Amino acid sequence: MLEMIIASSIKVVVVIVAVLTGCAYATYMERKVVAFMQHRIGPSYAGPYGLLQPIADAIKMAFKEDVVPDRVERITYALAPILAFVPSLLSFAVVPFSADFSLIGRQVTGVISDLNIGVLFVFAVTSLGVYGIILAGWSSGSKYSLMGGIRSSAQMISYEISYGLSIVGVILIANTLSMRQLVDQQDTILHWYIWKQPLGFLLYLTCAIAETNRLPFDLPEAESELVGGYHTEYSSFRFGMFFIGEYANMIAVSCVGTTLFFGGWHGPFLPAGLSVIWFLAKVFLFMFFYIWLRATFPRFRYDQLMNFGWKVLFPLSVLNLLVTGLIVLW
């Protein structure tokens, strides 16, 4: 019992540190990749190749003055960034990072907590992120924030339906909700669920991008549209938490996507202890795709966005479910 607690605590600490560092360097990666795609170089001044840029940003953010406007609702104003940031971290608790391996004589499982309803847990927890955004928009006491918060949360809940339905096809085929068993079933590249559920994967990807408020679905936070949207009235560390929460959400969605569709940590040549490298490589490719998408396409107008979510993605996800169900039955 004690051994399990200690092992889990160590895993939790390692994962949280890795995720936060990943978020910080995701900002660096985004700036560099978008810059190269725009024919320029990104940050190159802070440290060699600009590698210390996230640290410089963090220090700047920590030293900024925390301006709290007069008309805010204090409690929810302070609570909202936390609510936007913590659910993305929670969903890392069930993601299988690597194969089971043995370390100094003990067996270590590659997942922090192997819930038998892992997938349901992930989707339930990411839905909580909407609370953070709408509370932030409302409690800021300004029209722009309220509009931005309402738009953003409406977008997120509309796309959550297709988000959930898109993976039900995978669950029907796999017959399990546990993330670890989903990965175990995808042991070779031919068994990856992306071949069996291509439409499901495309739907998942699109809805994930809409959930994380990224281009081309990022109207609620586009600076030219609504000043800053729901995080206009936040400064310094509170804004930092929204920002990191967005990147943590991106990484969480990438991790869940690789687990469900790309075979998690499976990959040739590497021993069981190092299979986390394949996992990280796949997540990295996912993130690169996110950033590549951002650099390439313009953003949806809000009515186009809602139209797309309800009239295109929802019927398609139901269709996917229908066809998968029929095939599984027969």
Place this chain on the structure above:
Amino acid sequence: MREVLRALINVFFKMPQGFMVTLKHVFKKPVTLDYPRQKKPMSPRYRGRHYLERYDDGSERCVCCGLCAAACPADAIYMEPEETANGERKAKVYEINLLRCIFCGFCEEACPEEAIFLGQDYEFSDFDRNSFIWRKEDMLVPHPRKENPLKRIIRRVRRVYGVPDAAR
């Protein structure tokens, strides 16, 4: 039905084309110049900071006539003339306020002695307003013979090789 077909073509053909365009640019050389390590050379007619020229024998060209101050649209030049030991008229005080100056080049065009020029330098930021009032000594070009840093070395080399000194 036609919309479905068009949507499919968009997703599977047009969107990847868009992606390829951005990806192509990753492999091209970026156009960014690594300032301050690399600087872009300015054109020969660039109007940067001011220089007060000298004649070949080292005496200053400026006779403090006041035409540049009169021509200056921003009223940035201030001067006071004096009579030197040789009986010539030179400037006792010649100051340009670089914060007022708009770097238009009218003083360069107005000068009858071809004394003042605007050169290529544009990097003279500072933290204090007072340091932007430049005096005559800050803007004079170095004396061709007296302030030449290589002069001592050249003279030593000439002595070593027995070459007679150049005429003064």
